[in-house]
Amino acid sequence: MADALTGPSGPPPKRIFSRTNIMLYGTLLVVSIYYLLPLYVMVVTSLKGMPEIRLGNIFAPPLEVTFEPWVKAWSEACTGINCDGLSRGFWNSVKILVPSCALSIAVASVNGYALARWKFKGSELFFSILIVGAFIPYQTMLYPLVIILRELGLMGKLGGLVLVHTVFGMPILTLLFRNYFAGIPEDLFKAARVDGAGFWGIYFRIMLPMSLPIFVVALILQVTGIWNDFLFGVIYTKPATYPMTVQLNNIVNSVQGIKEYNVNMAATLLTGGVPLILYFISGKLFVRGIAAGAVKG
Amino acid sequence: MNSVEIRELDLSFGTVNVLAGLNLDIAQGEFLVLLGSSGCGKSTLLNCIAGLLDVSAGQIFIQGKNVTWAQPSERGIGMVFQSYALYPQMTVEGNLSFGLKNQRMDKEEIKKRVSKASEILQIESLLKRKPAALSGGQRQRVAIGRALVRDVDVFLFDEPLSNLDAKLRTDLRVELKLLHRKLGNTMIYVTHDQVEAMTLADRIAVMKDGVIQQLGDPNTIYSKPTNKYVADFIGSPSMNFFKGPVENGAMQINNESVSLAKYDFHKPYNGLAWLGIRPEHVRSGSDANDCDFNATVVVDLVEPMGADTLVWSTLQDNPFRFRVEGQTDIKQGDKISIGFEIERTSLFDIDTEIRL
Incomplete structure (x- = not known):
């Protein structure tokens, strides 16, 4: 019977160098080179000494690898009269980032939970107003905020910047959490109420354990947003409390002395490293965080 | 004394009246089925009895106590949902004891009740598992168990068998009937499946547009329908x-x-x-x-x-x-x-x- 099977049978043949594959992978290759080339130049330049940079071969790999520029960027580069490098800005940024993230996520998740599951009179209006807040350009609020912070005695202090970041994170984070909690089956919420759990009981013991993925998303949004922020940092702090981005700008745009391209590149890579590392770690967390069979199925 | 009494109950969402002037007396130990097509208000009525919806007017009594303003957990009811609504991050044991822990019950007592309920429902071997690792029938048993441990007077079922496949549904239907005979609790059961209603009920309330069309034992409903809708x-x-x-x-x-x-x-x-x-x-x-x-x-x-x-x-x-x-x-x-x-x-x- 074996020879009875004539004509196409089994899986269709696959050609590796088909037209589709060449187009697909060709495009991907070109796009990745386009985006990775600047990064390559930065890394390479940051590992060269100044004499080598002056030769002008920006694409050439370093002949002599040196970590001097990295050390200098971290602990010796000068901004104005301070010559302790980016390290101060890094720790300032950490001091801003941690409380801002914790506070904004904590408040926004409770907001979202209340707006999704404990509707009160006017809750929809409240939510709409909050969302409108996301569409107003930050720039229009800069000066009013200066006055508010001054009156609160927080102008130029880290606490002031934390407050600003928390408030500005509220619209988008609340929207995020509300929609996520609204997607958790209502029956679960009802069952918990029948079981005698209250507002906080349901939040902490039912909703929170089911919401790791959305907390990771919120964390990524906030960490990248706050870490990369320049505008608020330069306006609401003073030189001693400048976050890393502001300090980076001051190092790179320094007009005195010679332009140390290698130090500038190293400083930029250091500053951009934090969000980059977060992206790499969170990919794994994402997969692990997706909750298993909540209701049926 | 009736187990559940509903007096002139109104419920409206904005301008839409879902229930209007509804009266219903349910005797001690009775198995009452609320039957109707979707949108007839049967689940809404159940949610009102459970206290998950605030009524617009009228009163609800459970075991002679006016519970119209009481929280769901204070009403002496247990509820089983169509979607099971098990807490996914807790084990079966955690699911069963969650309500008791909220009452700050003594640990020994919780243990005793959980083991008793799991024995009745034959889920002892599943206690350490998470809901995701259970089959549909097992999940539904756990959901019933969650009502059982709380030792309540009235059980409320919101289409509990609708998500199960046909064969399992028939099996669990018989088990539910046996369970009712064993426990003797009052049970209120919402369904759109007339076979479930006919087989389980002591009395059936056929509902349409928020109004009870006919309330009677399955036999009467079947042979002497009070209007054309019920007959159909x-x-x-x-x-x-x-x-x-x-x-x-x-x-x-x-x-x-x-x-x-x-x-x-x-x-x-x-x-x-x-x-x-x-x-x-x-x-x-x-x-x-x-x-x-x-x-x-x-x-x-x-x-x-x-x-x-x-x-x-x-x-x-x-x-x-x-x-x-x-x-x-x-x-x-x-x-x-x-x-x-x-x-x-x-x-x-x-x-x-x-x-x-």
């Missing part, structure tokens, strides 16, 4: 209906005058009426000869179902269905004589559709 809703395949004039104790059906002497009228009636006859009450072949009504019909379609066969035909320009025995050689196009007894029929007013 109960029974599968549903009742055959014919329009005809009733005059001087006789009705014109299929150009034939049929005496209604054997029909149990509430009061004498003259005028147009609906006559309803269930497919299973139609006789066919030689059995049909000495019935009150006789006719010959042409077979349009035959649906064999194993135990019996459903035959579709046309009578007085209306589709007419009747049941014959399973092993039959009736074919499409056959001419067949049918008949039925008047005492098996239901007559309804043509306008109000209320039983005559």
Whole structure:
């Protein structure tokens, strides 16, 4: 019977160098080179000494690898009269980032939970107003905020910047959490109420354990947003409390002395490293965080 | 004392009245089924009894206590949901004890109750598992267990079997009935499945548009439906209906005058009426000869179902269905004589559709 099977049978043949594959992978290759080339130049330049940079071969790999520029960027580069490098800005940024993230996520998740599951009179209006807040350009609020912070005695202090970041994170984070909690089956919420759990009981013991993925998303949004922020940092702090981005700008745009391209590149890579590392770690967390069979199925 | 009493209950969402002036008394230990198609307000009523919805007007009493303003957890009710609603991050044991922990019950007592409930439901071997690792039937048992451990007076079921496959549904239905017999609690059960309603209920409340159409034991609902809606809703395949004039104790059906002497009228009636006859009450072949009504019909379609066969035909320009025995050689196009007894029929007013 074996020879009875004539004509196409089994899986269709696959050609590796088909037209589709060449187009697909060709495009991907070109796009990745386009985006990775600047990064390559930065890394390479940051590992060269100044004499080598002056030769002008920006694409050439370093002949002599040196970590001097990295050390200098971290602990010796000068901004104005301070010559302790980016390290101060890094720790300032950490001091801003941690409380801002914790506070904004904590408040926004409770907001979202209340707006999704404990509707009160006017809750929809409240939510709409909050969302409108996301569409107003930050720039229009800069000066009013200066006055508010001054009156609160927080102008130029880290606490002031934390407050600003928390408030500005509220619209988008609340929207995020509300929609996520609204997607958790209502029956679960009802069952918990029948079981005698209250507002906080349901939040902490039912909703929170089911919401790791959305907390990771919120964390990524906030960490990248706050870490990369320049505008608020330069306006609401003073030189001693400048976050890393502001300090980076001051190092790179320094007009005195010679332009140390290698130090500038190293400083930029250091500053951009934090969000980059977060992206790499969170990919794994994402997969692990997706909750298993909540209701049926 | 009644277990649950509902007095003049209103519920409206904005301008939409879902329930209006609803009264219902449920006796101690009764199994009451709220039956209706989707959107009839049966689940809404259950949610009101549970305290998950605030009522717009009226009162609810459970075990003689006015619980209209009480929280769900204070009402002495346990609830089982269609989607099971098990807490996914907790083990079965955690699911069962969650409500008890919220009451700050003593650990020993919690343990005792969990083991007792899991023994009744035969889920002892599953206690350490998470819901994701359970089958549909096992999950539903855990959901029942969660109500069971709380030792409540009234169980509320919101279509608990609707998510299960057909075979499991039949098995669990029997188990639920046995459980009710064993526990003797009052149970209120919402479903759109009339078979569940007929098999489980002590009394059925058929609902439509937020109004209870008929409240009675399954037998009465089946054989003496109070209006055309109930008659049509109960029974599968549903009742055959014919329009005809009733005059001087006789009705014109299929150009034939049929005496209604054997029909149990509430009061004498003259005028147009609906006559309803269930497919299973139609006789066919030689059995049909000495019935009150006789006719010959042409077979349009035959649906064999194993135990019996459903035959579709046309009578007085209306589709007419009747049941014959399973092993039959009736074919499409056959001419067949049918008949039925008047005492098996239901007559309804043509306008109000209320039983005559």
